[in-house]
Amino acid sequence: MDAMKIANSIPMWLACALPVAFVILQAVLFARGAYKSGKKLGLNDKQMKKAMKSSAVTSIGPSIVVLSAMLSLLVSVGGPIGWMRLSMIGSVMFESIAAGLGTSAVGVQLGTDTLTPEALGMAVWTMILCSIGWALFATFSANKMDKIEKKVSRGNTGTLTTIASCAIIGVFSAMCASHLSKPFYSMMMKADQITMSGAWKNALACVLGAVIMFVLTKVANKKEIGWLKEWSLTITILGAMIITALV
Secondary structure (H helix, E strand, O other): OOHHHHHOOHHHHHHHHHHHHHHHHHHHHHHHHHHHHHHHOOOOHHHHHHHHHHHHHHOHHHHHHHHHHHHHHHHHHOHHHHHHHHHHOOOHHHHHHHHHHHHHOOOOOOOOOOOOHHHHHHHHHHHHHHHHHHHHHHHHHHHHHHHHHHHHHOOOHHHHHHHHHHHHHHHHHHHHHHHHOHHHHHHHOOOOHHHHHHHHHHHHHHHHHHHHHHHHHHHHHHHOOHHHHHHHHHHHHHHHHHHHHHO
């Protein structure tokens, strides 16, 4: 039987819709809980609506990136699985690597060879099993984070803010370093022209993103443009993607 027919079948859509529905329910419950907590903290409706609006607008850019990246999974493992995985995890790089490792275990090169039912099954199992650690860690450690925060900060909120800021800077620095170093790594490995072109475009997109965000932040702060602060991430992501694609 054709593996892609299985991957895009109605039973597969129904099966994949269940975890996506759970994610949506989870988001609604979190939003409701946050709203109630805001009321207890003394925030008014105007402040909370502003926060919700800013969050919704900020999520547009990353969502478009995930949506565009989902096209590669659509071709590789079918629409339902790609939709489910990126709705839950959101990392197309991880999903592509995991799916490729799964199919290679049964001798099928993802994106090159014809997908077999066995390869499809291996791809799905690999994607799920490799990411289950994140879900388990979050489930069993989330309720302990408050105690850890208090122990680390020793009651000093300033220390906690500093630690959180350093963690964010560290994560984004590591991500940027991996993109900026790709051209040099490709040169060291004497990669072919197509790989080199992709590596340079990767680095260019990273630099463009930094420049565009810097300019938008400066303008928004100087001119006190509220909507620009909300849309800056979306504009930056789309701007860097479009310019890189055109170069």
